[in-house]
Amino acid sequence: GESVGLHLPTLSVQEGDNSIINCAYSNSASDYFIWYKQESGKGPQFIIDIRSNMDKRQGQRVTVLLNKTVKHLSLQIAATQPGDSAVYFCAEQYSGGYQKVTFGTGTKLQVIP
Amino acid sequence: GAVVSQHPSWVICKSGTSVKIECRSLDFQATTMFWYRQFPKQSLMLMATSNEGSKATYEQGVEKDKFLINHASLTLSTLTVTSAHPEDSSFYICSAPKGGGTDTQYFGPGTRLTVL
Numbered sequence: 001g002e003s004v005g006l007h008l009p010t011l012s013v014q015e016g017d018n019s020i021i022n023c024a025y026s027n028s029a030s031d032y033f034i035w036y037k038q039e040s041g042k043g044p045q046f047i048i049d050i051r052s053n054m055d056k057r058q059g060q061r062v063t064v065l066l067n068k069t070v071k072h073l074s075l076q077i078a079a080t081q082p083g084d085s086a087v088y089f090c091a092e093q094y095s096g097g098y099q100k101v102t103f104g105t106g107t108k109l110q111v112i113p
Numbered sequence: 114g115a116v117v118s119q120h121p122s123w124v125i126c127k128s129g130t131s132v133k134i135e136c137r138s139l140d141f142q143a144t145t146m147f148w149y150r151q152f153p154k155q156s157l158m159l160m161a162t163s164n165e166g167s168k169a170t171y172e173q174g175v176e177k178d179k180f181l182i183n184h185a186s187l188t189l190s191t192l193t194v195t196s197a198h199p200e201d202s203s204f205y206i207c208s209a210p211k212g213g214g215t216d217t218q219y220f221g222p223g224t225r226l227t228v229l
Contacts, residue, residue, distance in 0.1 A: 008154050034217065043119075043206050043220040044157065089156060098170075099145060099210050101218050103156045 008087060010108045019077040023090030023104045028071060030092035034101070035064060035075045038087045047075070047088075077109075085111045116140055117209050119221035126197055127229055133193045134224045136163075136207030142187035143209035147218070148180075151204040163190040163207075197228045 013019045025033065031052040036044035050057045050064045050073075057064050063076040073090045090104040116139040126132050136146055144165045149157040161182055162170040169182035179201075181193040194201055204225050208218040 036220075041204075041223070041225070043117075043208075043223045046217055046219070049217060098162065099147075099218070100159060100162065101147070101208070102159070106156050 008106050008108045010110060012110045012112060013080050014112050015082060016079055019075075019080045019084070019109060021075045021077075021088050021090075021107045021109065023073040023075075023107075025071050025073055025090065025092045025102075025104065027092060027094060027102070028068075029096070030094045030102075032093040032095065033064070033066060033073050034091045034093070035062075035073075036089045036091060036103075037084075038089060038106075040086075044089060080109075080111050082111045082113055085109055117207065117219045117221040119205075119207060119224050121224060122222060123225040123227075125227045125229065128198050129196055131193055131195045132197055132226060133191055134205055134207075134226075136190045136192070136209070136221050138188045138209045138219075141209075141211050143190075143211075144187060146184060146190040146207055146209045148182065148190070148192050149206045149208065151206060151223075157206060160192075163192075165190075194226065197226070199228045202226055202228045 034049040035047040037047050038044045048059045048062050048064050050066050055066050061078045065074045087106045087108050089106045091101045118137045120135045146163040148160045150160050151157045159172050160175045163182045163184040165184045171177045184190040204223050206223045207221045
């Protein structure tokens with residue numbers, strides 16, 4: 001059910017600075033990881049993904065780092081813009097898990113103009 | 114890119130009524146679709162896996178008789194919330210993988226359900 005008073009972790013960043021959002025995943029068997037962006041009232045939007053045989057992947061203004069040893073994932077956004085303000089979720093998948101996606105708790109990114 | 118749509122985008126209903134939400138894959142076929150529920154300021158929680166031509170698979174704690182899922186075609190899955198109550202008010206989101214294996218999930222825009 002709904003939890004009253006629950007707040008997402010918030011990261012406030014000045015426009016133009018770089019943002020780093022961190023995530024700890026739970027299943028050591030997970031072999032596919034995805035970052036999603038969710039704006040208020042909308043569905044999650046794919047940002048970038050990485051497979052477990054890699055430790056870094058770069059996209060346009062975004063980089064994902066994977067540390068399997070400590071089950072840690074991070075998303076780096078370069079030159080953060082106001083349009084980057086949203087909630088960011090990391091997600092994990094296991095190839096033997098029938099394509100089920102497990103979402104992390106989420107981080108709210110606030111970009112200060 | 115792949116597009117998944119949902120209908121309606123929002124719905125308000127009275128307690129005790131049933132509500133049907135549709136999820137469509139617009140430019141690809143999906144033998145599997147997923148239904149999530151999201152409460153305010155929380156993450157997405159997987160409710161069930163919708164399988165074309167067979168029964169849905171429900172996550173632990175999700176009542177299959179309350180949340181009826183029908184995956185009648187390769188592009189359409191429906192979620193019916195039966196005898197809805199205020200605690201069912203939530204944001205319901207579907208997703209579909211475009212290909213086999215651990216492929217990217219494409220998410221619908223979500224349906225906001227408010228039960229009065």
